[in-house]
Amino acid sequence: MFPPQLNRIFYSYNLLLLFLLCCAGPAYGQGAFSHQKFDSILLKKTESLRIQGDYENLVRLNKDYLNLAEEQNYKEGIILCYINISNISATIGNYKRGLSYLSLAEKELKTVNSSVLKARLYQEHAQLNGVIGLYKSALDLNTKGLYYLKNISNQDKRKFYLYRLYANRADFLYKANKADSAYIYLQKGKRIDGQGVLLNTLLAKHHLMYTKRKDSALIYLQKASGKIVNTGKVNVQSGFVDLTYGDYYFASEDYKTALEYYSKALDYYSKTNRLYNIPGVYESIAKTYRMLNEPQKEEEAMQKYREEKTALENIQNEAINISIDHMLSDKDEESNGFQKKIYFYIGFIAILSLVIFILLYRHNRALRQKKNQFKSEALSLKSRINDSFDELVGLAKKNDSTFLTRFQEIYPKFCPRLLEINPRLGASELTFCAMIKLNFTSKEIAEYTFIQHKSVQQKKHRLRKKLNVPTEQELFIFFDSL
Structure with a gap:
C-alpha cells in the first residue's frame, strides 16, 4: 500500500483525470475516441495497481470511473468497471461479492453488443x-470466452485476451488432472507471447511435475523472474514465481533454499491477501520441514495449513451455492425464451396454413435428430458417470474436502433439486445426502465421517423432516428417484 500522503496525491490525480475526461467528452461529441480513451486509461491503471496488490486504490479508481461512466451513460464503461471490481473482490477472497458484480455486468451486457466485454466477462466468470x-x-465458461474472441477485429486486444484465456485454460486443465491438454494450451499461449510471467511460470511447473526436467524448469523460471517489474512495491506475480522456485529447490533436494522461497511466497500472498494460494504454501512448508527433520515446525505448518484450508472451504462453499443458484436462474431464462418461441410458431402456423405442413415436417425431422443426439449424449453421460463412481466412493471414504465439488460435476442436477425442496440445506447436509445417494450404509457413513452411528441416524431423521420424506420410504430410494 502507498503511504497516506501518496494515497491523497494519487486520489487527487484521479479526480483531475476524471475532470479532463468529462471535459473531453463534449468536445468529441461523446464519440468513440473519448470512449476509447476511457477504456485504455482505466485498463492500464487497473493492471498496474493489480500487479502491485494495491487494492485500496484499485477499488477507489474503478468506483471513480464507474461514477463517470454512469454520468456519461457509457454502458461499456459501466460493464468494464463492474468486471474489474469483481476481479478485485475474488482476488482477495470475497467470492460472494465477485459473483454479485459479475451478475450486474451480465445484466448490463444484454443491452450491449460487445465481443470484447463478453470475452472478458466469461474469462472472469471462469476464473471465479x-x-x-x-x-x-x-472450462465451459472459458470456452465461451474463446468463442467471442473470434469476433474481435482489433488484433492487439484479441492477442491480449487470448493469451490470458489460454493461460487460464491450462491452469484449469491441470487442476482437472488433464496435464497433456494443459500443455497444449501453454504452447498456444507461448506462440502469442513467450515472455509473460504467468505462462513461463506454468511451463516451469509443468516440467517440475511431469517431465522432471529441472534444467528446463529453471530456464522458464529465470525468464519469468526477468519480466517482473521492480517498482519497490509488492508485486503479486512474485508470489507465484517464488512458490515455483521453492518447488524447484525442493525437487533438487536443497530444502533450506526451498524453505526460503516458500517463506517469500507466503509473505507476498499474505500482503496481497491471496487467500486461495495460502493453504498450499503452508502445506509445502510442512513437507520441507519434514525433509529437514524438524517435526515440531512441520506440525506448526500443518496446523496453519488446516486452519487456512478450512477457512477457504467455508468461503468456497458459500460461493458454490451462489453459483448453483445462478445456473438455475439461467435455465429458467432459457425455458422462458423457449416458451416465447413456441407461442410465436403457434401464431405463425394459424395465419399461414400452407406453411404448416412444411414447418411441421422440418420441425419433426429436427426433433428426431435432437432425440437421437440426446440418446447418444445420455449413453455417453451414463458411461462417464459409471467410470467416475469409483472415484467418488474413494473420495468419500477418505472424507476428502473435494468430494462434494466432484459429486456436483458428475450429478449436476442432484443438489439443485434438493435446494428446490429446501433452499436452507447447507454444504455438510448436501454431502450427507450425496453419500446416501451413493448407497453408503449408516455404519459406513459413521466410519468415514468420524462420527457415531447414533449421530448418523439423528441426521437422517432431521433430513426426512427438512425434505418431507415419509418414514416408510427409504432415503436411498428417495434420493435415487431425484
Whole structure:
C-alpha cells in the first residue's frame, strides 16, 4: 500500500483525470475516441495497481470511473468497471461479492453488443469458478470466452485476451488432472507471447511435475523472474514465481533454499491477501520441514495449513451455492425464451396454413435428430458417470474436502433439486445426502465421517423432516428417484 500522503496525491490525480475526461467528452461529441480513451486509461491503471496488490486504490479508481461512466451513460464503461471490481473482490477472497458484480455486468451486457466485454466477462466468470473448485464449469465458461474472441477485429486486444484465456485454460486443465491438454494450451499461449510471467511460470511447473526436467524448469523460471517489474512495491506475480522456485529447490533436494522461497511466497500472498494460494504454501512448508527433520515446525505448518484450508472451504462453499443458484436462474431464462418461441410458431402456423405442413415436417425431422443426439449424449453421460463412481466412493471414504465439488460435476442436477425442496440445506447436509445417494450404509457413513452411528441416524431423521420424506420410504430410494 502507498503511504497516506501518496494515497491523497494519487486520489487527487484521479479526480483531475476524471475532470479532463468529462471535459473531453463534449468536445468529441461523446464519440468513440473519448470512449476509447476511457477504456485504455482505466485498463492500464487497473493492471498496474493489480500487479502491485494495491487494492485500496484499485477499488477507489474503478468506483471513480464507474461514477463517470454512469454520468456519461457509457454502458461499456459501466460493464468494464463492474468486471474489474469483481476481479478485485475474488482476488482477495470475497467470492460472494465477485459473483454479485459479475451478475450486474451480465445484466448490463444484454443491452450491449460487445465481443470484447463478453470475452472478458466469461474469462472472469471462469476464473471465479476455478478458484472455488468448479473446474468443469470454469472450462465451459472459458470456452465461451474463446468463442467471442473470434469476433474481435482489433488484433492487439484479441492477442491480449487470448493469451490470458489460454493461460487460464491450462491452469484449469491441470487442476482437472488433464496435464497433456494443459500443455497444449501453454504452447498456444507461448506462440502469442513467450515472455509473460504467468505462462513461463506454468511451463516451469509443468516440467517440475511431469517431465522432471529441472534444467528446463529453471530456464522458464529465470525468464519469468526477468519480466517482473521492480517498482519497490509488492508485486503479486512474485508470489507465484517464488512458490515455483521453492518447488524447484525442493525437487533438487536443497530444502533450506526451498524453505526460503516458500517463506517469500507466503509473505507476498499474505500482503496481497491471496487467500486461495495460502493453504498450499503452508502445506509445502510442512513437507520441507519434514525433509529437514524438524517435526515440531512441520506440525506448526500443518496446523496453519488446516486452519487456512478450512477457512477457504467455508468461503468456497458459500460461493458454490451462489453459483448453483445462478445456473438455475439461467435455465429458467432459457425455458422462458423457449416458451416465447413456441407461442410465436403457434401464431405463425394459424395465419399461414400452407406453411404448416412444411414447418411441421422440418420441425419433426429436427426433433428426431435432437432425440437421437440426446440418446447418444445420455449413453455417453451414463458411461462417464459409471467410470467416475469409483472415484467418488474413494473420495468419500477418505472424507476428502473435494468430494462434494466432484459429486456436483458428475450429478449436476442432484443438489439443485434438493435446494428446490429446501433452499436452507447447507454444504455438510448436501454431502450427507450425496453419500446416501451413493448407497453408503449408516455404519459406513459413521466410519468415514468420524462420527457415531447414533449421530448418523439423528441426521437422517432431521433430513426426512427438512425434505418431507415419509418414514416408510427409504432415503436411498428417495434420493435415487431425484
